[in-house]
Amino acid sequence: MTRTARISLPTATYDIAIAPRALDEIGERLAYLFKSRRAFVVVDGNLPDALVENVLTRLDEAGFDAATSAIEAVETRKTIEVVSRLLHECALAGLDRGDPIIALGGGLTGDVAGFVAATYKRGCPIVQCPTSLLAMVDASVGGKTGVNLALPDGLRKNLVGSFHQPSLVLADLDALASLPDRQFRSGLGECLKHALISDAVDRDLWDWTASHMEHLLGRDANLLPQLIERGVNVKAHFVQSDEREQDTNSASSRMMLNLGHTFAHALEAIEGLTPADDLALREPAPRLLHGEAVAYGLLAAARAAHALGRLAESDARAIEAGVTSLGLPAHVQGPLDPARALSLMKHDKKAQGSRLRLVLPVALGRCEIVEAPDAGIVRDTIASIVSRD
Numbered sequence: 001m002t003r004t005a006r007i008s009l010p011t012a013t014y015d016i017a018i019a020p021r022a023l024d025e026i027g028e029r030l031a032y033l034f035k036s037r038r039a040f041v042v043v044d045g046n047l048p049d050a051l052v053e054n055v056l057t058r059l060d061e062a063g064f065d066a067a068t069s070a071i072e073a074v075e076t077r078k079t080i081e082v083v084s085r086l087l088h089e090c091a092l093a094g095l096d097r098g099d100p101i102i103a104l105g106g107g108l109t110g111d112v113a114g115f116v117a118a119t120y121k122r123g124c125p126i127v128q129c130p131t132s133l134l135a136m137v138d139a140s141v142g143g144k145t146g147v148n149l150a151l152p153d154g155l156r157k158n159l160v161g162s163f164h165q166p167s168l169v170l171a172d173l174d175a176l177a178s179l180p181d182r183q184f185r186s187g188l189g190e191c192l193k194h195a196l197i198s199d200a201v202d203r204d205l206w207d208w209t210a211s212h213m214e215h216l217l218g219r220d221a222n223l224l225p226q227l228i229e230r231g232v233n234v235k236a237h238f239v240q241s242d243e244r245e246q247d248t249n250s251a252s253s254r255m256m257l258n259l260g261h262t263f264a265h266a267l268e269a270i271e272g273l274t275p276a277d278d279l280a281l282r283e284p285a286p287r288l289l290h291g292e293a294v295a296y297g298l299l300a301a302a303r304a305a306h307a308l309g310r311l312a313e314s315d316a317r318a319i320e321a322g323v324t325s326l327g328l329p330a331h332v333q334g335p336l337d338p339a340r341a342l343s344l345m346k347h348d349k350k351a352q353g354s355r356l357r358l359v360l361p362v363a364l365g366r367c368e369i370v371e372a373p374d375a376g377i378v379r380d381t382i383a384s385i386v387s388r389d
């Protein structure tokens, strides 16, 4: 059964189709959506060959002449140089403005390919085919695209980018089969975030997610489609209320989707941070994954909200339990200097001038935007998530 969510904006309406083997339909769906029969596929280099070949075969069967280019899904390579290479390849392939670019991969591939589509010939269509849980539930929906910049004080996440809504999102649940467990758990970090801002859309989402976490971690095939659809509906609510994140104070501001992210982006900027056990040693990159950083960001946001008198202790504990139920230790280890992290947070692209602006939970499911919170409290909160070992 295909579950379909929909984003309706003044400038764009598109479906998010969630189903096992959803990618089998890519050829016929694109042939219906576009007059063009040429496409450019940006492929995450870690995907199994069979998955990529299936997509190319389906496109070919539907009459598409598709060029492909692989990219390396590593945050330090999510750069303007990769965008430049892909733009040159689009031009050399003779891509026209009406030809779709297809992003086949995790959130990083979607952000890069989306930015290429936003800028090539001043904008051509992008079709998002997310293959990670994080990308299915979050990154592929809502139109944010972009790349990181490496500055002397650390990696600045998504500092360059554009809003460019997809024409279609195809979330193929079978694509998750090859996703490593650590990446899957990272995606559950964003699912917890959605649950913590879900009150206006889906009041039961926090309790449901927290109570099913064990089965979700086991990738229960009955629960996963529901988790993704409900998460996408939460995201759709905020994207539809405030597409370009211009609302800085109401409960339906798109900024709510940034819960935990100001902390997370600072943690991601610092090289060498890992969850405080041997999880990271099994992966080549000595860096927190995005969803892991978000999960620690949720923990920090809950502690800061409690210390600022905005969140009950029992709710702060429930958020902490939610994060540790992902199998993440409650601490990070590595060179985390709280003062440096605070300084990075003050320069986050969401900050105004160097004034800190945070989204903080006030209940399980509800958040508020807090301007210029007490910096000492925020710094102490960051210190509380560093391992003392």
Ligand SMILES: NC(=O)c1ccc[n+]([C@@H]2O[C@H](COP(=O)([O-])OP(=O)(O)OC[C@H]3O[C@@H](n4cnc5c(N)ncnc54)[C@H](O)[C@@H]3O)[C@@H](O)[C@H]2O)c1
Residues within 6 Å of the ligand: 044, 045, 046, 047, 048, 073, 074, 075, 078, 105, 106, 107, 108, 109, 111, 131, 132, 133, 134, 135, 138, 139, 140, 141, 142, 143, 144, 145, 157, 158, 175, 176, 177, 178, 179, 180, 183, 186, 187, 290, 291
């Ligand atoms: N645009 C947005 O709204 C938005 C929202 C959230 C996150 N993001 C961005 O998304 C990125 C995080 O997304 P992500 O967690 O998917 O990371 P990712 O794209 O880096 O993928 C994580 C890892 O999983 C691999 N992978 C992906 N799908 C796979 C599969 N099916 N089988 C095997 N390996 C697979 C990738 O090659 C990579 O090694 C970050 O760059 C973040 O900034 C964007």
